[in-house]
Amino acid sequence: MTWGIGGGGPRDQQQMGWAVRVSQGYQEVDRLARKFGFVNFGQIFPDGQYFHLRHRGVVQQSLTPHWGHRLRLKKDPKVQWFQQQTLQRRVKRSLVVPTDPWFSKQWYMNNEMQSDLNILQVWSQGLSGQGVVVSVLDDGIEKDHPDLWANYDPLASYDFNDYDPDPQPRYTPSDENRHGTRCAGEVAAMANNRFCGAGVAYNTRIGGVRMLDGTITDVMEAQSLSLQPQHIHIYSASWGPEDDGRTVDGPGILTREAFRRGVTKVSGYKAWAGPPADRKRKWPLGRCGG
Structure with missing residues (x-):
């Protein structure tokens, strides 16, 4: 023992x-x-x-x-x-975009004229996320967002900050709890609805787990990664320990156990981690909200 x-x-x-x-x-x-x-x-x-x-x-x-x-x-x-x-220290992660004034002219790194992910060719093959369920583990998602409501999946959602089934973000004057909604939009924003853009897998069923808006423990991370494992295909987690060059941290005992169970006991279990944390870059809301 x-x-x-x-x-x-x-x-x-x-x-x-x-x-x-x-x-x-x-x-x-x-x-x-x-x-x-x-x-x-x-x-x-x-x-x-x-x-x-x-x-x-x-x-x-x-x-x-x-x-x-x-x-x-x-x-x-x-x-x-x-x-x-x-308590665990976890930081929301976003894409890092250089602010250099000529970065937009470096076409081989910032190619806005073509689909770098080859996504149009993928869509042309009929692959748009149909039949796949993704849950975004973050600070919640706006389940009634104009670009998300039709793809929202309540069975792939929960609020482990308040222990209730509603993952709606907690709204603040600084609008700090928008990260999860944006991550969900990148995956499953509806296409051809005359609003904002389209997700890379616009027919995916999308859920959200609110677990990053408050105190975080090994228990909460493990519970989030163990939610409805026979229903959810992919868990998206764009956060992690501080990326400050001096922090050495990782999953706790229970979170590692959640990964082990997902790999050994659940068919098709996948967890996806986002890019490095970026706490300085301020992204505009734009027309899409969230």
Whole structure:
């Protein structure tokens, strides 16, 4: 058995509940919750072995590990593994476009006269995303957007920031939560509707997972990558740790387990990561909104 104790991260990492693995599912984890005063926030993966617990008497965001709870979980023979959750730093990623004044004349890198992706030839073969379901894991998507509503798939959507089925972004004066909608539009914006542009796979069914607008933990990333695995074909995640040259970070234990399960237990599982993070470039909204 492996235990979630020992060496930890930096002392200033905030603690956010517990991930626990038990062998007997809901009945056993409910017993643990009653015994130790936890609140069961449900399973992390569909098989009912990993669960998300929080303690009634512990501030959600604490700067110190709770050694008493660790010791109790370690001593319980039914607990196979546990880990106290810490907040993860994740940065939204976008395409990086040089701002050099002559960049537009460098036709071999910025070819606006032809389809660099050869997409017109692909469309001419009848390939437009029909029958494919994509879920964008990000800060939410505008499900009623004029270019997305007809392709929106509620079964490929969820809000893990507020734990409800609606992935609608949280609107702010700075309009910071538009990244997911834009990523969804690049994939599945409708074609021939006299609005804005077209997605590269304009007949794809598109969903959104709101999980990047607030605190982020290993549990949340794993749950997002495990949503409806028999329904969703592609998970799109255009975000990651800081690209500052000094940050070394990657998927946590549960997120790696989500990838493993997707590869070994789900037919056709694919996760796509976007380009490097760009926090400085400001993109105009234009006529498309979102």
